Amino acid sequence: MWRSTEFRLEPGFFLLLALAAALGALDVLPVLLAAAACHEAAHLAVLGWFHVPVERVALTAAGVEIRAPIQTRLSYPQEIAAVAAGPACNLLLALVSARGPGWYLFAGANFLLGAFNLLPVLTLDGGRICYLLVSWLWEPVTADRLCRTLSAVTAWALLLLLGGLLLLTGQGLLLLLGAAGLLAGCRRG
Template identity: 30%
Template structure:
């Protein structure tokens, strides 16, 4: 990963970002368009965090571009719990607004779906996602860990059910396994 610090913010770019760009260049036009829409939705999600963070007078500690999108780490010392929760909710809020606008203008489509799923995924109570960070802000350690454990078990049961019945794509199942493994290892 390449990192550069300017003032109080560290900017970084991961090599996985270049892998995604290489993947985009070998994809068909339709796949490239969908991947670019997804990356744009990720960027707008993070922009939602950044705009509200700035409105509250805070600055990010780190901004990293990686294969999965963009990650902005707020300087939580500058925000109280209520404002940090609002900043964490802002990304999903942007995605839900974009999804709703796409639904109203053309009745749905890929852009509508990807924004809805991106907003919903980020609200899941996994540590890496906004929902997990919100849960950590609002619940104490043992309650938070219990809720996460129950959610992981229920999600794993649902995933196994969908795999056995052939109602889930392999990429979604692999992504879920990666999320659960990172949750358990973290």
């Protein structure tokens, strides 16, 4: 299964490194990347459990990305499990690793990554879980409409919140740009 998987390093990844360096956040970037790697590894593990072939694993400007073909062979609960595995892994790691002072950074990064991914925005795991759940419990058309609305509302709310904070405190432009990117991503999708 792994022989057909393409492992790729995209140039955008180096932009991410450069941004981290410019922000002086090179000490948190490895921790975040590690958390992202655990996240993706959990996805891969569950996908592997269900014998789903993985098309591509890439280091991109967004961190670590997995591309797998459309899940036509998985049932709803199975696919929900595969998608939820990522954030669940992060949250579990956060709980388990918050033992000593040296681990707070790792635990915090994991928690924030997991919680962020659970936001009901279409491009994130949370939005996907939402769509799958509603599709399963009702049907895909309703799910599509409901989740698109929820996704847009969440993304706009985040954007407005961060914009307000930027105006108030003069800080957090980067976070705002990230939220804008999120909104753009879910509009395109």
